[in-house]
Amino acid sequence: MQQAGCQLGGYMANVTSKYSKRLDVLPPYLFAHIDALKAEKEARGVDIIDLGVGDPDCPTPPHIVRSLVQAAHKSSNHQYPSSEGMLSYREAVSEWYAKKHVALDPTNEVLTLIGSKEGIAHLPLAFVNRGDNVLVPDPAYPVYKIATILADGKPIGMPLSAENGFLPDIDKAVTDAKLLFINYPNNPTAAVADDAFFRTVVDYARDNDVIVCHDAAYLELTFDGYAAPSFLSVPGAMDVGIEINSLSKTYNMTGWRIGFAVGNAEVIAGLREVKSNLDSGAFQAVQEAGIAAMTGPQDTVDALRKLYAERRDALVDGLRNIGWSVEKPKATFYVWVPVPDGSPSLEFSLKLLDVGIVATPGIGFGEHGEGYVRFALTVPVSTIEEAVIRLEEVV
Numbered sequence: 252m253q254q255a256g257c258q259l260g261g262y263m264a265n266v267t268s269k270y271s272k273r274l275d276v277l278p279p280y281l282f283a284h285i286d287a288l289k290a291e292k293e294a295r296g297v298d299i300i301d302l303g304v305g306d307p308d309c310p311t312p313p314h315i316v317r318s319l320v321q322a323a324h325k326s327s328n329h330q331y332p333s334s335e336g337m338l339s340y341r342e343a344v345s346e347w348y349a350k351k352h353v354a355l356d357p358t359n360e361v362l363t364l365i366g367s368k369e370g371i372a373h374l375p376l377a378f379v380n381r382g383d384n385v386l387v388p389d390p391a392y393p394v395y396k397i398a399t400i401l402a403d404g405k406p407i408g409m410p411l412s413a414e415n416g417f418l419p420d421i422d423k424a425v426t427d428a429k430l431l432f433i434n435y436p437n438n439p440t441a442a443v444a445d446d447a448f449f450r451t452v453v454d455y456a457r458d459n460d461v462i463v464c465h466d467a468a469y470l471e472l473t474f475d476g477y478a479a480p481s482f483l484s485v486p487g488a489m490d491v492g493i494e495i496n497s498l499s500k501t502y503n504m505t506g507w508r509i510g511f512a513v514g515n516a517e518v519i520a521g522l523r524e525v526k527s528n529l530d531s532g533a534f535q536a537v538q539e540a541g542i543a544a545m546t547g548p549q550d551t552v553d554a555l556r557k558l559y560a561e562r563r564d565a566l567v568d569g570l571r572n573i574g575w576s577v578e579k580p581k582a583t584f585y586v587w588v589p590v591p592d593g594s595p596s597l598e599f600s601l602k603l604l605d606v607g608i609v610a611t612p613g614i615g616f617g618e619h620g621e622g623y624v625r626f627a628l629t630v631p632v633s634t635i636e637e638a639v640i641r642l643e644e645v646v
């Protein structure tokens with residue numbers, strides 16, 4: 252790390268002992284461990300089928316890429332963007348939401364995000380004081396818990412289990428929380444929520460004065476004619492919280508870092524205040540490409556739904572044929588599978604690695620993820636079929 256001519260070497264010798272308590276209490280990053288084992292296998296020439304990471308394998312649709320190229324040539328896009336995002340982008344979001352879900356005021360109920368992870372990670376900084384309770388599902392996308400810890404809040408797990416359809420039991424949640432995270436269609440369980448569940452959440456939030464953040468990253472990736480409801484479509488939701496959404500999964504744009512938060516104007520204002528002090532917004536050319544995604548032809552989204560449904564069928568039907576018991580998900584690009592031989596999920600995923608398959612052990616999403624393994628449908632059907640042949644060897 253030391254640069255030529257830099258005299259700081261001795262002074263900073265003991266950097267690791269200077270890590271903040273915040274960093275010290277972060278849970279170990281299990282996925283990095285699995286990545287390292289995968290790289291080791293690949294180096295030894297093992298042909299790996301990666302069903303681990305939730306990152307779409309298909310490219311961004313070409314009309315969106317073309318829009319970025321054009322927008323990148325405009326010098327007006329070369330300067331700092333505004334931290335809340337271009338009004339034209341926020342208008343495109345509100346039109347897109349109005350068509351499917353709810354009407355939103357683009358001036359104060361929509362905020363551009365540099366990917367939804369950014370918004371989720373910054374939200375606790377706007378509302379959480381040291382020691383405040385934050386309700387997070389378990390298992391879950393790790394960012395809710397980590398962002399809470401980084402804001403010195405106290406994450407309180409809400410267990411998700413097959414018995415309750417992977418919906419948290421809101422009646423059992425502590426009532427003195429600042430913030431509540433939920434996520435449907437859900438990663439990693441692929442469960443979906445109905446209006447009735449969202450109404451329970453709104454009642455709880457109103458009765459106990461808790462802010463709700465619904466992560467809707469998979470709202471559009473639904474199958475068999477099922478359409479997932481927006482949290483904001485439930486009466487009263489706009490009074491208690493926000494929804495965070497992203498172009499990452501809907502338009503294969505994970506690398507572009509573009510998303511948005513929508514909902515309660517005061518919650519949006521809090522998040523905007525944090526962002527205006529910490530980042531300077533999303534590259535405007537990327538926002539223009541986002542407008543092209545949301546206002547352009549939506550047949551690519553239909554094609555994507557069809558593609559993931561075919562892959563889901565190949566995996567679920569294949570696993571059932573070899574005797575595994577698996578639910579067929581209505582949404583997301585994940586299949587959440589009970590470990591068939593009852594071994595701990597980490598141990599089981601290491602066995603899978605021995606036959607060249609990467610899958611994510613449920614324990615990596617929280618203690619209540621134990622007993623499950625998550626497969627991502629980010630490879631072609633033919634590769635999934637090969638994976639099923641290998642999986643038959645494992646058990």
Ligand SMILES: *Cc1c(COP(=O)(O)O)cnc(C)c1O
Pocket residue numbers: 305365366367368369392434438466468496497498499500505508509510
């Ligand atoms: C992929 C994913 C996101 C999207 O993250 P971006 O930062 O928008 O790319 C958000 N939440 C969940 C649960 C996800 O799986």
